[in-house]
Structure formats: C-alpha cells, structure tokens
Amino acid sequence: MDGLSGLQDGVEAVFPNTVVQRCIVHLIRNAIKFIPSKDYKEFTKDLKTIYSAVNLTEAERQFEKLSEKWSKYNGAIRVFERHWEHIEQLFEYPTSIRKIMYTTNAVESVHSSFRKVTKGKGANLASI
Numbered sequence: 001m002d003g004l005s006g007l008q009d010g011v012e013a014v015f016p017n018t019v020v021q022r023c024i025v026h027l028i029r030n031a032i033k034f035i036p037s038k039d040y041k042e043f044t045k046d047l048k049t050i051y052s053a054v055n056l057t058e059a060e061r062q063f064e065k066l067s068e069k070w071s072k073y074n075g076a077i078r079v080f081e082r083h084w085e086h087i088e089q090l091f092e093y094p095t096s097i098r099k100i101m102y103t104t105n106a107v108e109s110v111h112s113s114f115r116k117v118t119k120g121k122g123a124n125l126a127s128i
Helices: 007-014 024-034 037-051 056-069 071-082 084-090 095-101 105-118 122-126
Strands: none
Touching (some): 024 037, 037 056, 037 084, 056 071, 056 084
C-alpha cells in the first residue's frame, strides 16, 4: 500500500495477522523530495541496489553505502530508516515475488481499469 495516513493501522485493526507492505516506489517518491533534481537519477539508481539485493544482508550493506554517499541529504535517508521494516520483509519472499511487491502499479492498474469501466455508470450500478 501507499503511505496514506491511518491505512496501515486500519488494516491491522481489522486483520491483525496481515503483513502490510509499503510501496517502495512511494517511499522513493517521498525520499526524492529531499534530493535536488540533478541527483535524482543517481540516487534512485543507488536505491535500486537495496530493494533488488539478493538478500537482506546485502540490502543492509547497500543501504549503509547509500547512507554514507548521500549523507548530505539526511531527510531522504530518514525516509528509508523510518520504513526499513518494509524493506526487510521483502526479503522473506523469492525475487520473482518481490518484483511485483515493491510497487502498487499492478493494483493501481486494476483500479484504473475499474474506473474506466464504471465511469459515468454510477446510476446504473446503484440500480443493480
């Protein structure tokens, strides 16, 4: 899920055994708010070494390197420090699954398709 305030708490209140996975792309978007546009490309390339690492140990090592290299943009680093649990839990799954888990694009695509199909059909759906 994205970082919508209260969403995680709500889901966990109703479904206490749920593993909530934050969208890594949303975390990246939050982090690059602290990075000058001239450095976006290099910073995001370095971030990819973390969430695409072969295992958690390597991800932690890459995060250390990123933290040292980009320390002047501490706000961006803190985004990932605050949400590190969501990075860690990615590594409980095989690589093929992680690739679809670290973004909400698939879910957002389905939602977009639903909106296209139901756009302007509210009155018809209510009568069903």
